[in-house]
Amino acid sequence: MALPEIVSREEWTQARMRLLALEKEQTARRTALNAERRRLPMVRIDKKYVFEGPEGPVTLADLFGERGQLLVQHVMFEPGWDAACPGCTAAVDVISSRLLDQVRSRDTELALVSRAPLAKLETYRAARDWVVPWYSSADTDFNYDFQVTVDKSRGQVHYNYRDVSDQIEDGDSWDEPGYSCFVRDGGEVFHTYSVYARGAEPLIPAYAFLDLTAFGRSEEWEEPKGRARHLHAADPTFTD
Numbered sequence: 001m002a003l004p005e006i007v008s009r010e011e012w013t014q015a016r017m018r019l020l021a022l023e024k025e026q027t028a029r030r031t032a033l034n035a036e037r038r039r040l041p042m043v044r045i046d047k048k049y050v051f052e053g054p055e056g057p058v059t060l061a062d063l064f065g066e067r068g069q070l071l072v073q074h075v076m077f078e079p080g081w082d083a084a085c086p087g088c089t090a091a092v093d094v095i096s097s098r099l100l101d102q103v104r105s106r107d108t109e110l111a112l113v114s115r116a117p118l119a120k121l122e123t124y125r126a127a128r129d130w131v132v133p134w135y136s137s138a139d140t141d142f143n144y145d146f147q148v149t150v151d152k153s154r155g156q157v158h159y160n161y162r163d164v165s166d167q168i169e170d171g172d173s174w175d176e177p178g179y180s181c182f183v184r185d186g187g188e189v190f191h192t193y194s195v196y197a198r199g200a201e202p203l204i205p206a207y208a209f210l211d212l213t214a215f216g217r218s219e220e221w222e223e224p225k226g227r228a229r230h231l232h233a234a235d236p237t238f239t240d
Contacts, residue, residue, distance in 0.1 A: 002226035004214055042183065042190040049142045051135035052118040058135065060142075060182070061189050069108040070182040070189075074148040076175040077114035077121065079138060084114065084124060086237040088177055094205055097131045113137050115149065115175065146194060148178045160196040179203070204236055 007015070049060045064070045075092065076085035083089070092112065103110050112134040114121060121134045143149035144156040150164060151173035157165040159176050178196040182189055201207060210217045218228035219235075233240050 001229055002224060037193060040193060042192045045182070045189045045191055047141065047145070049137070049140045051113065051137055051140065051142070053133070053135045054118075054122065061184060061187070063109065063111045063133075063135065064182075064184050064189075065109050067104065067107050067109045068184055069106075070184070071103070071108060071110050072180045072182070073110070073112050073132075074143065074146065074176075074178045074180065075112045075114045075134070076148075076177050077116040077124070078175050079116050081116060082120065084116075085175075085177070086239065089128065090237045090239075091204060092130055092132060093128060095130070095132055100131055111135060113142065115143050143175065146178070146180050146191075147196070148176050150174055150176065160199070206238060207236075 045060060050057050051059075051063070053062075060070075063072070073088075073092070075088040077083070077088070084092075095110075100110060110132055112121075112130075112132050114134070114136065115138050116136060117138055118136040121136055125134050137143050141154075144151065144154050147156065147158050147160075150156060150159055150168060152165065152168045152170065153173070157163055157168060160178075176196065177200065178194060179200055180191065181193040182191055184190075207217060215228045216222045217234075218230060218232050220231050221234060222228075
């Protein structure tokens with residue numbers, strides 16, 4: 001196992017100061033990137049989506065509650081499945097009531113949306129003791145329009161802003177994970193942002209903690225090699 005080099009406190013401080021300069025540059029770049037994200041234009045949602053929720057049918061505007069902004073996590077749970085995907089499950093498992101309160105304190109609602117029937121979602125949510133509201137998009141185009149269900153027969157062949165039609169066999173369809181953001185202005189709803197694949201990685205809390213450590217995520221792709229005591233695959237379920 002290749003542990004970090006052993007040095008004096010003075011040498012360590014010098015190395016840490018060099019890294020701190022790089023971290024500050026990265027922080028400035030991240031701040032600028034976040035500003036560019038907020039400067040993105042938005043698209044009016046003219047289509048009426050009606051979801052199934054615990055209290056009955058609801059529209060996209062209803063998912064906002066009393067708030068002006070909505071963040072939807074597209075949870076992979078296909079109609080024929082009996083459970084959500086392990087990666088999505090791991091992400092939602094760590095959302096606490098207090099975290100939800102903090103998000104809501106900034107005029108933002110968080111909701112889960114999946115294609116599975118509501119009864120399956122409710123059963124799974126109760127078993128996992130989840131606090132985030134969850135809605136079924138089963139009878140809508142929502143998943144297709146926001147590119148988290150790939151299905152050539154429905155004309156939806158894009159994921160993460162790329163054409164994936166060469167990966168689709170006739171009759172195939174599948175769900176993918178992602179997040180989509182919306183704002184409400186008066187009676188109108190607008191789409192402001194969607195992110196998929198590794199773009200959503202900053203939303204995995206365990207990675208944020210592990211990236212601060214000498215062992216990192218202990219995943220096979222990381223540098224330097226030979227550092228971690230036990231190597232894992234790049235597995236956001238943390239079960240391998």
